[in-house]
Amino acid sequence: MDRRRFLKSLTFLTAASSVPAFVVRSLQASAGTGGRQLAGQDRILVVIELNGGVDGLSAVVPYSNDFYHQARPLLALPTDRVLKVNDDFAFHPGMAGFKELFDRGEVSVIHGVGYPNPTRSHFLALDIWHTARPEAKTTEGWLAQYVDALPNPEALAAVNVGGNPPLAMISSEGTKPAIRSIESFKLDILAGAEDVDATPRNLAFEQLQSLPQESSLLDFTARTALEATFTSDELLDGVQNYSSGIDYPDTTFAERLQTVAKLISADLGVRVFYVTLHGFDTHANQVIASDNLVGVHPRLLSTFSDGVKAFQDDLRQLGVSDRVLTMTVSEFGRRLAENDSFGTDHGTANPLFLIGEGVEPGFFGEHPSLAPDDLDDVGDMQFNIDFRRAYATALDTWLGGSSSQILGEFLPLDVLRV
């Protein structure tokens, strides 16, 4: 007997508080009383976090701006090497794949995104981007709240592809599932060996995890355990038919984007994905001394660009590219003026990318002024567009939800072709 059938035989136990509601729904669905409705038509949002604070000025380069060159004698990129898009802006030379997407009309760059009274603390800033509440300390993630409010959300309505989920994917209703890779997402009790005891052991396992618990923490733990075993079965079944002609780069980031593509192709009802690319906190040695096109930060930008390019190509081959919008977030940009360690300190406003066939391509909004008089007290750029307007665009315009409960009242940006 497999685990799914065990769960079915457990239907009677669903009075117990631990059994997640979606398990019950799913059991009812497989018994013919409902099921996933038109999942294949749902739009999907992929959020990519560039963790550590990406140096936006090195990604979208204001190459003809004198203030940029003055403030960055060592880091300013050579004008003849950057990938020019118009008279004012260019992409980093390492972002050829991304430039290709831009030329294909699949990228919208939103200039100068930020929020009032910005913090330079990574941890506070991340909390703010994850909860969309700069003014109040809360532990409700913005994406988790969106999914919680869906009518009958699937077990896998939101998935963090990677290790520990960010606060954006956590709410008082729980932490959204995390999947490091399809291969590792399975219960592997007796690999290879004949498991004679599986039937009674699985039964006992489900019973134990379904018992009422004394505290909310224990209850949460038991629910997560059931969810884990349940979604593992569903997912392993679902991704069997994925195949791809796209050659993803050999990076963890690209591997995670490919996992997203697999999960989309499996049509499991995931509406929101979260993927993080770490390492952007480059106070020192952002580039190497002998060549400012080489180093940690350029490598990360290439990792991002190459990964996203392969992902978009894969989505196109899978025939789902019109249903997927990808958005980047980062806790802050970096200071206009470089420091003396070939690096940059924590800053404020940053460009934000929207990627997909549904975007209005090009640049949107006004780039913050780099003139010394226009910078704030610390020497940082002033934002023009509140990041919550980008969130509202994703939640309202793209996913067709309602963001005001989560964000407050923010107008979506007119950057999508929907």
Add this chain to the structure above:
Amino acid sequence: MQRFFLLLSLLACGGSALAQRPVLTRPAPPDREFRQWDRQTAAHLMRRAGFSASLQEIDRLVEQGFPATLDELLNYEQVDDSELEDLLLRLRNPDSFFFDPWDFVDSFGDGFRVDVDELRQWQVLRMMLSKRQLLEKMTFFWHDHFATSIETVKDATRVEPKALMALQNQTLRQHALGNFKEMVHAISKDPAMLVWLDNISNKAGKPNENWARELMELFTMGVGEFSEEDVQEAARAFTGWTFDRDSGDFIIEQTRHDAGLKTVLGETGPLNGDDVIEIIFRQPVTAEFITRTVWEHFAYQDPDPHLVRNLARVFRESGYEIKPLMRALFRHPKFFSDRAMRGLVKQPVELIISAFREVGFPVSFLAAILSIDAMNELGQPLFAPPNVGGFPQGRAWLNTASMLSRFNFFADSFARRRAVPLDPFGEDVVYTFPEWLAEIATRNELRREDDYVSHFANVFLQGDLSPDSKLILEDYMRRGSEGQLLGWDLRRSDADAKVLGLVFLIMSLPEYQMN
């Protein structure tokens, strides 16, 4: 209860037709107003002040009493740990990397040989085997607090990163139960930290703020207690602080140091880094911030501000001595409260080390290697926290991916047949887990299914097993491979598998995921 049994047996023969809802009994909350020094409280103390303990060890502590146990934990200098030191000495690389990291650097030249696992094994064996459990727990705690990752350290310097991390570990252990202010002074001059937070490139004219910011935000005062100007001014005070790449000694490069006037937290002068640290320790908020952090890691989350203030006073009045703070914490009635007992999520490192300590399985190299793999898989690799904020806390450790990884770790380490060399040097001795379990059964005269359930529940949960869970586990022991009722008998052909399954099921319980 009878009704519950009925349901179980119906279920086993296809009871899905059952429409009636079962009434599952819920145990009355035990009286936790007055806590005795018993197995449960002693085990709680050992899970927090150490990495748990075997039943045998817990019974010894119950016997010797709470005050003696606390003294043993705190006055670790008086505890003989020579067995461990001898083992580590025997395991030492002939080049002896640990105690002379700089010799090690020389012998490897400029090449990066990042076999950090060797260092991890060393640390894991200490946590598993040391009789100075609180010292190791505190060293681990401070590693999380002053979170430094070898992943960055290795990118930023030609010096062997393992040596730098080993040196930092030594510094943390040296001060772990000493004086916190002295520890901060030592860490401010620690090569790995100087690399990690970029102070080696902090110089007059264009200071690098990274270290100055995290010193205040994460290591001493907490966010919101200082201004951006304080960060910038403090960064100036630390300009020129670096270390000699050949000797590893801390140095101040005077040509890169900004000797001008600075104002940090309201105090003005030609301040250097030491002055800034002294100023930080004159802020009352520093004692409170550290006390809160310690409480949240050793007792429970979100303590009452009043409680924190009172403990912080003890801390500050002692001149930031760590021992009196820890003594006051462990003696606090709230430390044994309902809210504290199994009220923290086991971090992966705690989960893994304590599992090996609880089963009392002869610890071997294999255990250390399994541990390191499992820590990586579960997202808590030693010496590589995800960022300067340290490892995640609480519910962040519990998600579907990590839950499967936990279960797979239990299965892989404890519920699978595996030949285990008893000792890294005793190559001929091979042990399998079922054999070992059989030995336990004989030694403890386990016969009936409830003997087995009670015994292993005591080993892993020290009595914290609910009556309903107990019934399900006993029922499990009686079932055959098709779910039919066979009754338990040690001579059953699948007896080994049943005992392994029992261990797996107990370790998978929600209670076991809690510390």
